[in-house]
Amino acid sequence: MKKIINDPATVVQDALRGLAAAHPDLLRLRADPPVVVRADAPVRGQVAVVSGGGSGHEPLHTGFVGPGMLDAAVPGPVFTSPTPDAVQAAIGEVDGGAGVLLLVKNYTGDVLNFETAAELAEADGIEVRTVLVDDDVAVRDSTHTAGRRGVGATVLVEKIAGAAAARGADVRRCAELAQRVVAQARSMGMALTAPTVPHVGEPSFELGAQEVEIGIGIHGEPGRSREPLGSAEEVVRRLLDPVLQDLPFETGDEVLLYTNSMGGTPQMELYLAHGIAERVLAEHGLTVRRRLVGPFTTSLEMQGMSLTLLKLDQELVDLWDSPVHTAALRW
Amino acid sequence: MKKIINDPATVVQDALRGLAAAHPDLLRLRADPPVVVRADAPVRGQVAVVSGGGSGHEPLHTGFVGPGMLDAAVPGPVFTSPTPDAVQAAIGEVDGGAGVLLLVKNYTGDVLNFETAAELAEADGIEVRTVLVDDDVAVRDSTHTAGRRGVGATVLVEKIAGAAAARGADVRRCAELAQRVVAQARSMGMALTAPTVPHVGEPSFELGAQEVEIGIGIHGEPGRSREPLGSAEEVVRRLLDPVLQDLPFETGDEVLLYTNSMGGTPQMELYLAHGIAERVLAEHGLTVRRRLVGPFTTSLEMQGMSLTLLKLDQELVDLWDSPVHTAALRW
Numbered sequence: 164m165k166k167i168i169n170d171p172a173t174v175v176q177d178a179l180r181g182l183a184a185a186h187p188d189l190l191r192l193r194a195d196p197p198v199v200v201r202a203d204a205p206v207r208g209q210v211a212v213v214s215g216g217g218s219g220h221e222p223l224h225t226g227f228v229g230p231g232m233l234d235a236a237v238p239g240p241v242f243t244s245p246t247p248d249a250v251q252a253a254i255g256e257v258d259g260g261a262g263v264l265l266l267v268k269n270y271t272g273d274v275l276n277f278e279t280a281a282e283l284a285e286a287d288g289i290e291v292r293t294v295l296v297d298d299d300v301a302v303r304d305s306t307h308t309a310g311r312r313g314v315g316a317t318v319l320v321e322k323i324a325g326a327a328a329a330r331g332a333d334v335r336r337c338a339e340l341a342q343r344v345v346a347q348a349r350s351m352g353m354a355l356t357a358p359t360v361p362h363v364g365e366p367s368f369e370l371g372a373q374e375v376e377i378g379i380g381i382h383g384e385p386g387r388s389r390e391p392l393g394s395a396e397e398v399v400r401r402l403l404d405p406v407l408q409d410l411p412f413e414t415g416d417e418v419l420l421y422t423n424s425m426g427g428t429p430q431m432e433l434y435l436a437h438g439i440a441e442r443v444l445a446e447h448g449l450t451v452r453r454r455l456v457g458p459f460t461t462s463l464e465m466q467g468m469s470l471t472l473l474k475l476d477q478e479l480v481d482l483w484d485s486p487v488h489t490a491a492l493r494w
Numbered sequence: 495m496k497k498i499i500n501d502p503a504t505v506v507q508d509a510l511r512g513l514a515a516a517h518p519d520l521l522r523l524r525a526d527p528p529v530v531v532r533a534d535a536p537v538r539g540q541v542a543v544v545s546g547g548g549s550g551h552e553p554l555h556t557g558f559v560g561p562g563m564l565d566a567a568v569p570g571p572v573f574t575s576p577t578p579d580a581v582q583a584a585i586g587e588v589d590g591g592a593g594v595l596l597l598v599k600n601y602t603g604d605v606l607n608f609e610t611a612a613e614l615a616e617a618d619g620i621e622v623r624t625v626l627v628d629d630d631v632a633v634r635d636s637t638h639t640a641g642r643r644g645v646g647a648t649v650l651v652e653k654i655a656g657a658a659a660a661r662g663a664d665v666r667r668c669a670e671l672a673q674r675v676v677a678q679a680r681s682m683g684m685a686l687t688a689p690t691v692p693h694v695g696e697p698s699f700e701l702g703a704q705e706v707e708i709g710i711g712i713h714g715e716p717g718r719s720r721e722p723l724g725s726a727e728e729v730v731r732r733l734l735d736p737v738l739q740d741l742p743f744e745t746g747d748e749v750l751l752y753t754n755s756m757g758g759t760p761q762m763e764l765y766l767a768h769g770i771a772e773r774v775l776a777e778h779g780l781t782v783r784r785r786l787v788g789p790f791t792t793s794l795e796m797q798g799m800s801l802t803l804l805k806l807d808q809e810l811v812d813l814w815d816s817p818v819h820t821a822a823l824r825w
Contacts, residue, residue, distance in 0.1 A: 165686045165687070165703070165704065165706075165723055165797070166686075166763055167686070167726045167729055167759065167763040167764075167766065167767050167799060168725070168726050168763060168766060169725045169726045169727055169766075170725075174762065174766065175762075177726075177766045177769065178761075178762045178763070178765045178766040178769070179765075180766075180769040181764075181765035181766050181767065181768040181769025181770070181772070181787075182765045182769075183769075184768065184769045184772040184773075184785075185753075185765060185768050185769075185772075185785045185787045186785075218762065219760075219762065221760065221761035221762055221765075222761060226761070241762075355496045355497075355498070356496070372496070373496065375496075392496055394499070394500045394501075395498045395499050395500045395508075396500055398498055422516075426758075426760045426761075427757075427758045427760070427795055427797075428498065428795070429550075429552065429757045429758070429792060429794045429795045430509075430552035430553060430557070430757075430789075430792070431505065431506075431509045431549065431550065431552055431572075431794065432497055432498040432499060432509070433498075433512075434509045434510075434512035434513045434516060434552075435498065435499060435500075435505065435508045435509040435511075435512050436498050436512065437512040437515065437516050438508065438509070438511040438512025438513075438514075438515045438516075439512070441512070441515040441516075442515075454515075454516045454517075456512075456516045456821075458761070458789075461760060461761070463760045463762065464758055464759065464760045464797065466496070466758075466795065468498060490787075493824055493825055494824055
């Protein structure tokens with residue numbers, strides 16, 4: 164294993180200390196259990212939006228803490244759910260009296276632990292709503308999941324729910340909007356290489372020299388098939404076809420296209436794939452109104468990419484466009 | 495070679511088409527020779543700032559085109575200088591009558607080709623100034639370079655010169671500020687893995703399973719030494735010590751700390767290293783006033799990192815803070 168780390172046992176805490184040092188204006192680190200909290204939390208009278216999950220997908224979720232997006236992110240160990248008490252601590256840090264919205268990727272551990280934390284918070288008199296993100300069309304019932312996995316759409320849900328909260332929407336309304344994004348978003352990913360979890364020390368799986376995995380999960384969970392790496396054109400179509408068919412997206416739809424690097428794929432390849440995806444969507448009669456291109460939902464150093472489509476309406480466009488100030492997204 | 499591409503011969507053009515499709519509000523692509531131009535160029539009466547160089551270092555330079563930074567970026571083939579006529583075409587696209595500032599990383603091919611283009615533009619009556627960036631303290635006279643190589647500081651030079659141009663500084667003043675950043679910035683990098691140039695198809699060099707190269711160039715040029723990978727603490731000190739000694743940076747200095755991923759290093763490791771660098775600088779009595787953390791000066795999918803320090807004064811801080819709207823930097 165070749166990594167710039169000190170000790171696999173402290174890698175998450177060490178990275179969080181660096182994040183906090185880099186962005187003192189945006190966030191602070193609550194230690195043990197670690198929670199990344201918006202610097203000015205709690206914001207009185209405003210719904211607090213909280214997400215989290217296993218570490219290793221950065222900037223998801225810690226890089227999205229700040230005005231217009233998340234009030235707190237709860238980072239678990241690498242690829243491992245945060246504990247209920249960590250989630251509960253996050254809720255306690257950010258509750259401003261208007262309720263808390265929990266955004267949870269659909270993995271069994273996350274779902275259970277966030278649910279337990281929600282019950283504990285509600286017992287303390289805090290109104291909590293939870294929205295599960297399950298946008299991955301690749302497989303149903305995976306290694307860590309009953310139902311579909313939550314992947315790229317999580318970024319879009321966090322941005323839009325956070326914008327609604329910043330505009331003063333109540334917790335019921337924030338949850339409805341988050342749920343609408345989940346209902347209208349679909350994703351699929353692929354990998355060229357495997358990630359290496361620091362405390363494991365070996366790649367999570369093995370692929371042949373010219374083999375890729377289509378439909379990979381963001382923890383390296385099995386996808387739909389292993390096959391020879393084709394051209395970028397073929398890769399993009401292999402990802403987009405099931406995404407388009409699933410919702411289904413139809414001629415005339417306006418969409419947000421999110422082209423995501425799994426971490427190790429360089430920007431040149433990512434934009435190249437994005438350009439192909441724009442062309443394929445035009446062929447299908449879709450209009451791309453908004454774009455996000457970059458490594459935002461990653462799997463450590465895994466090379467690969469995913470494509471997420473979100474069907475837009477004017478309200479979602481306005482919320483997407485509204486100001487955000489976080490380490491990883493800012494406008 | 496495992497890459498998401500169609501054809502090694504068209505990879506740069508294909509990626510540029512994707513970049514243009516993703517950011518129609520910010521930039522447009524002038525084809526053959528390819529130049530990425532700010533969407534609203536030329537800006538009448540404002541100094542135009544132009545940079546460029548071999549592709550494969552994205553977002554440098556194409557991701558920095560937009561208000562407050564570059565008016566044009568000239569992308570050569572992967573790791574290969576753009577031709578004089580491409581640079582000349584860029585100058586022609588963006589000249590707004592107030593002169594053009596060329597920011598050139600110190601590699602022999604870039605220096606010659608930008609110089610030729612500058613002479614051609616001056617013959618056309620355009621006032622051109624050129625500033626060479628040579629911040630890499632690792633080695634003197636490298637594979638493609640006489641003198642020091644230009645690496646991470648290029649991003650800082652482009653931001654600060656672009657801000658000065660946006661504020662209405664004349665071309666002489668923009669060049670002076672760019673030169674001041676060059677004079678006050680130092681960098682050093684390291685690699686854990688090698689990049690693979692698409693048209694070559696094989697890694698640029700070989701490293702042992704636990705071996706790293708300290709002082710690597712952004713094209714994989716030799717650094718100072720190959721050695722066993724130590725802890726992140728050791729890596730950061732191996733990079734920072736020569737950087738600190740070179741200027742030299744001294745107790746009481748205020749600095750911008752730029753922690754850069756070479757492309758394949760995940761954010762977790764990068765922030766971890768950044769946190770250590772902040773601590774080491776504090777030990778030396780330096781105050782970190784501004785930070786940049788991310789993959790901004792890359793070498794395709796190479797894993798590794800670099801650290802750049804810029805000695806700040808209030809004018810540089812103000813220019814750094816002034817608005818920028820590009821694909822890769824925005825505030």
